[in-house]
Amino acid sequence: MRTANSWAAVVLVGLGAVVAQSFGRFTYSVLLPAIRNDLDHSNTVAGLLGTTNVLAYLVGTFVVASLTTRFPLLAVLRSGFAFSLAGIALAAVAPNVFVLGIALFSMGFGGALIWVPSPAIAAAAVGPHRRGLAVGAIGGGVGIGIVVTGQLARVARNRSGDSAWRDVYRIDLALGIVIVIAIVLLLRHSQNAPSRQRVGGAGFGILRQMPGWIPITGAYVTYGFSYLIAISFLTSRLEDDAGFSEGLASTMFTLVGIGAIVGGVLMGVVAGRFGERRTLVTGYVVFAIALAGVLTGVVGVVAASSVVIGLMFGGLPSVIIGYVVQNTSPEAFGPSFAAATFAFGLAQVTSPQLGGLIADITGGFTLVFVAAIGFALAGAATSSRLPT
Structure with missing residues (x-):
């Protein structure tokens, strides 16, 4: 499918990523302080809810x-949207932690079914020479969704307090329904018949045939640890430790989304010029520096760091996914990327609970971000072992 409407297909896939990632995952991150204050006052429980979401994502990738x-x-x-929208709808009326946990599980499972096929569909729409740009554009869609969610959270909490978090999910649901209707009616993708080959071990049997599969999977795993700790607890760190107001903390989260809008495309262009290995190593180091900037608590530094975090948040996975797209056949991409995402999901299952536990033990989020910095630097070391 390489028609004049090819980029329209990429846009539709990017909007689908908004439902899967921005609404289904990162809405919880920006609303975490409000949900914690309204339903339960434990950071450990809040982290457990985040773990529920990514555990479902892990199951979904398998x-x-x-x-x-x-x-x-x-x-x-398309099947993933049924789970994502059902989860968002349940969160919009959740009366307690148990029901919200079920909602987050449904969102996470649906998110995996949406996200894993998305890069291949977008890449096929534009042809081989623009695959990196198409994959990066999907990350831009996630960034736009984060901007929307961050601003919705700021307005809702300013008007109605912490209990207004359900209103954000209600708006997400309305927007998600419109997006899904457009995708079902307009998005087309032609491919050869599925191979029906045995994937073995969640796809790792096929992934192992890809050159550099160990370092690229390792890079994805360390990204899973570092980004999710940072994103999950960014607003909590700023409100609880740095004394930021609810509105200012939500604005910083919005800046992350603004950075993510262009991060995927920007990093894709850089990777095309300098190669995936150099781009990932440099990107992880820059990511670590930006995470350290959040710890300063200085508004200007935090604002700049939030934009950079967004750039790396959108850019690093786009480079990783682009590497998998370029080094696998169309038939092998699905199981190969699912296997890499499964490993990535293992990191995500651990990181929210780890961050919440550290915060409860230490009474703050400083060491939480120190851990995220350590994982980012580990990502730079792992990426340095990619083939040239």
């Missing part, structure tokens, strides 16, 4: 590794 060899990628993507 399932999607098999689904992509049996069903067309577009069919798998």
Whole structure:
């Protein structure tokens, strides 16, 4: 599918990523302080809820590794929306932590079914020479969703206090329904019949055939630890430790989204010029520096750091995904990327709970961000082992 409407397909896939990632995952991150204050006053419980979401994402990647060899990628993507929208709808009326946990699980599972096929669908729409740009544009969609969510959270909490977090999910649901209707009606993707090959071990049997699979998977895993700790607890760190107001903390989260809008495209262009290895090593080091900037608590430094965090948040996975796209066949991409995402998901299952536990033990979020910095530097070391 390489028509004049090819970029329209990329836009639609990017909007789907908004539902999967921005609404289904990162809305909880920006609302975490409000949800914690309204339902439960424990950072550990708040981290456990975040873990529930990413645990479902992990389960979803295991399932999607098999689904992509049996069903067309577009069919798998569409099926994910049923779970994501159902979870968002349940969160919009959740009366307690238990119900919210079920909602977050549904969102996480659906998010995996949407996200894993998305890069291949976008890349196929524009052809081989613009694959990196298309994959980066999907990350831009996630950034736009984060901007929207951050501003919705700021307005809702300013008007109605912490209990208004459900209103944000209600608006997410309305926007998500419109997006899904557009995708079902307009998005098309042609592919060969699924191979129906055995994927073995969540797709790792196929992933191991890709050159550099160990360092690129390691880079994805360390990204999972570092970014999710930072994103999950950014507003909590700023409100609880640095004394930022609710509105100012939400604005910083919005700046992360603004950076993410251009991060994927920017890093894709840089990787095309300097190679994935140099781009990832440099990106992880810059990410670590930006995370350290958050610890200063100085508004100007935090603002600049938030933008850079967004750039790396959108850019690093785009480079990683672009590497997998370029080094696998269309038939092998689904299970290969699912396997890499499964490893990435293992990191995500651990990181929110780890961050919440550290915060409760230490009474603050300084060491939480120190841990995120350590994982980012580990990502630079791992990426340095990629083939030239």
